[in-house]
Amino acid sequence: RVIEAGGRPLIPGALDVHTHVREPGFSHKETWATATAAAAVGGVTTIFDMPNTDPPTANAAAVREKIAIAGPQAHVDFGVYGYVGEANLADLQPMAEAGASAFKLFLGSDNPLVPCPNDGAVLDALALIRETGLRCTVHAENTPILNWRGAQMKAAGRDDLAAHLAQHADIATVEAVQRIALFAEWTGCKIHIAHENCRHALPVIAAAKRRGVAITAETCPHYLLLSMDDAERAGGNALRVKPPVREAGHAEALWAALLDGTIDMISTDHAPHPVEEKHRASIWETSPGFPGVETSMRLMLTEVAAGRLTLQHYVRLACEAPARAFGLWPRKGALLVGTDADLVLLDLDHRETIRGATFQSKGKVTPFEGRETEGRAAMTFLRGTCVAQDGEVIAPPGTGRSLQPP
Numbered sequence: 124r125v126i127e128a129g130g131r132p133l134i135p136g137a138l139d140v141h142t143h144v145r146e147p148g149f150s151h152k153e154t155w156a157t158a159t160a161a162a163a164v165g166g167v168t169t170i171f172d173m174p175n176t177d178p179p180t181a182n183a184a185a186v187r188e189k190i191a192i193a194g195p196q197a198h199v200d201f202g203v204y205g206y207v208g209e210a211n212l213a214d215l216q217p218m219a220e221a222g223a224s225a226f227k228l229f230l231g232s233d234n235p236l237v238p239c240p241n242d243g244a245v246l247d248a249l250a251l252i253r254e255t256g257l258r259c260t261v262h263a264e265n266t267p268i269l270n271w272r273g274a275q276m277k278a279a280g281r282d283d284l285a286a287h288l289a290q291h292a293d294i295a296t297v298e299a300v301q302r303i304a305l306f307a308e309w310t311g312c313k314i315h316i317a318h319e320n321c322r323h324a325l326p327v328i329a330a331a332k333r334r335g336v337a338i339t340a341e342t343c344p345h346y347l348l349l350s351m352d353d354a355e356r357a358g359g360n361a362l363r364v365k366p367p368v369r370e371a372g373h374a375e376a377l378w379a380a381l382l383d384g385t386i387d388m389i390s391t392d393h394a395p396h397p398v399e400e401k402h403r404a405s406i407w408e409t410s411p412g413f414p415g416v417e418t419s420m421r422l423m424l425t426e427v428a429a430g431r432l433t434l435q436h437y438v439r440l441a442c443e444a445p446a447r448a449f450g451l452w453p454r455k456g457a458l459l460v461g462t463d464a465d466l467v468l469l470d471l472d473h474r475e476t477i478r479g480a481t482f483q484s485k486g487k488v489t490p491f492e493g494r495e496t497e498g499r500a501a502m503t504f505l506r507g508t509c510v511a512q513d514g515e516v517i518a519p520p521g522t523g524r525s526l527q528p529p
């Protein structure tokens with residue numbers, strides 16, 4: 124599975140099934156050009172964009188519009204998610220026909236652009252999505268429970284990241300994962316649990332897999348490598364993200380779940396915000412999320428160097444598993460040869476310190492600021508063309524394509 128090229132390993136291009144590109148609507152946070160440039164230098168050759176843009180990607184016209192905006196800017200290949208809501212059940216099939224690669228359900232949302240549908244509508248939506256054959260990614264977090272806790276903490280004058288935690292954060296995740304696994308079981312819809320952060324949800328996912336539910340799950344480098352103890356070191360509110368990075372002890376269980384197959388893949392939840400939205404005095408006013416597509420491979424190769432996982436295992440988590448789950452294997456995620464090949468030539472010896480100021484992404488605030496990494500993508504090839512080399516983008520915008528050509 125790993126080919127040596129001049130002593131350097133050649134692996135498939137990575138897929139990131141969880142990125143927030145921000146256009147249309149939030150070009151000040153990120154553009155298709157900057158997000159896909161970040162992906163290219165990070166060794167990621169396929170991204171899936173989340174639908175919480177303005178307008179949200181909630182009908183066939185919005186899917187077509189997003190693909191039209193993305194195409195001329197893209198440095199890597201891309202899929203777009205269709206939003207699942209109460210008001211657009213009749214739009215699900217048309218979105219699939221218009222080129223959506225998957226669906227996204229916010230089972231818990233504070234964003235009025237993409238509200239959380241009621242449970243009856245969720246059940247109907249999963250039945251409809253099953254007919255499209257596509258997978259539904261789920262932000263599984265019971266936000267009323269978290270918001271109740273947040274309101275109490277705010278009233279008590281608590282303004283630290285740990286105010287998000289405690290039992291409420293555990294139950295918010297476990298309950299939502301349990302509920303959506305049940306709905307998937309009854310409808311036969313393929314689901315994917317986004318950004319798993321909580322050790323208590325892992326037995327729930329494992330049990331659903333044992334029952335034969337078509338469920339996959341991802342976690343992200345920040346849940347594997349950071350804990351609430353890093354909040355201070357990360358500087359201000361850089362670490363604020365939904366769902367929250369948890370107390371020490373959760374990460375170890377997430378690593379075990381990667382090794383035993385309960386968690387199938389690594390994504391990034393790349394969620395860039397401008398500096399002024401991250402450095403607000405109160406956490407309650409700080410935008411959640413940070414860029415990730417540029418640093419994920421570097422961070423995970425550093426763990427490979429440390430002996431925490433093998434390179435072969437990393438390739439399964441970052442390339443093969445997402446391609447299989449989202450119906451792209453072996454066109455994506457496999458070690459192909461020829462003009463269709465998405466490949467990354469690794470430099471395992473490259474040492475560098477993470478500095479947000481150097482990012483291609485417009486999001487410059489990262490909780491990994493100052494972290495030393497070992498290993499990176501030296502050259503990224505998209506369908507045979509070298510699109511990035513040594514941290515620089517070298518192919519023009521428009522080299523990337525939609526996964527679902529119209």
Ligand code: DOR
Binds near residue numbers: 262395411
């Ligand atoms: O931290 C987050 N940021 N979590 C989400 O669910 C949304 C995302 C964003 O769009 O900024």
Ligand code: ZN
Binds near residue numbers: 365366
């Ligand atoms: Zn989410």
Ligand code: ZN
Binds near residue numbers: 394
């Ligand atoms: Zn997200």
